[in-house]
Amino acid sequence: MDIRFEEAEARFEKRLILHPLTLSLSERRIGVIGLNGSGKTTFVRMINGLVTPSSGRVSVNGFDTIKDADRVRAETGFIFQNPQNQIILPILKEDIALGLKSRKLSRELTDAAVEAVLSRFGIAHLADRRAHELSGGELQLAALASVLVSKPGILIMDEPTNQLDLRNRNLVQFTIDGLEESVIVISHDLDLVADFDRLLLFHQGRLAADGNASDVISRYREIAA
Numbered sequence: 001m002d003i004r005f006e007e008a009e010a011r012f013e014k015r016l017i018l019h020p021l022t023l024s025l026s027e028r029r030i031g032v033i034g035l036n037g038s039g040k041t042t043f044v045r046m047i048n049g050l051v052t053p054s055s056g057r058v059s060v061n062g063f064d065t066i067k068d069a070d071r072v073r074a075e076t077g078f079i080f081q082n083p084q085n086q087i088i089l090p091i092l093k094e095d096i097a098l099g100l101k102s103r104k105l106s107r108e109l110t111d112a113a114v115e116a117v118l119s120r121f122g123i124a125h126l127a128d129r130r131a132h133e134l135s136g137g138e139l140q141l142a143a144l145a146s147v148l149v150s151k152p153g154i155l156i157m158d159e160p161t162n163q164l165d166l167r168n169r170n171l172v173q174f175t176i177d178g179l180e181e182s183v184i185v186i187s188h189d190l191d192l193v194a195d196f197d198r199l200l201l202f203h204q205g206r207l208a209a210d211g212n213a214s215d216v217i218s219r220y221r222e223i224a225a
């Protein structure tokens with residue numbers, strides 16, 4: 001994974017939301033923390049091109065998020081804060097197959113890929129269930145399957161343990177820990193990111209700390225106090 005921000009800033013209308021930022025990301029597990037409204041979601045949305053820089057540049061594995069938007073979307077899977085918004089078709093296996101549509105695979109290969117990704121997350125038994133019948137934790141795993149079926153190398157997750165009970169939260173943590181893909185996770189759940197390779201702390205639209213987890217979490221505790 002090679003993500004680069006070069007003096008990249010984000011504005012909504014004229015308001016500066018993310019101050020010009022220059023950094024490179026290559027670690028396998030990166031956490032993004034900070035107070036509500038500090039700019040975390042805006043930052044991760046700049047990585048997959050959902051938010052484009054109003055000046056400066058963002059690139060993912062050498063692809064510019066504006067000029068090569070399609071390539072950037074293919075490299076980065078995005079799991080939104082509410083996984084129910086991620087699942088479009090009512091039946092889970094059909095929704096997951098949707099992620100493979102652009103590949104124009106045969107029915108057999110599509111079915112095999114869907115089965116494989118559902119098994120990977122231990123939810124093959126939910127293949128024929130309706131998405132709205134799933135529990136929060138099952139839905140979170142289903143959202144992971146629906147994104148990873150198209151094999152993006154980078155996974156971005158916005159508060160993946162939000163609203164989950166302890167068991168499902170642990171399940172999601174265990175799943176993240178076992179992923180071979182690079183992951184960038186926004187979380188207010190500090191235990192989730194405490195052993196990540198690198199943490200970024202945002203505060204008032206600026207990168208306030210960047211480094212190993214214990215140092216950055218300490219800084220966050222000072223800011224929040």
Ligand SMILES: Nc1ncnc2c1ncn2[C@@H]1O[C@H](COP(=O)(O)OP(=O)(O)OP(=O)(O)O)[C@@H](O)[C@H]1O
Pocket residue numbers: 012017034035036037038039040041042043
């Ligand atoms: N589409 C938008 N239009 C205008 N302002 C926006 C938009 N999206 C976000 N903002 C503003 O940008 C700032 C940063 O928002 P952002 O969602 O990036 O914060 P966050 O750190 O992810 O917050 P939270 O922890 O509450 O999810 C906030 O003041 C927010 O109101």
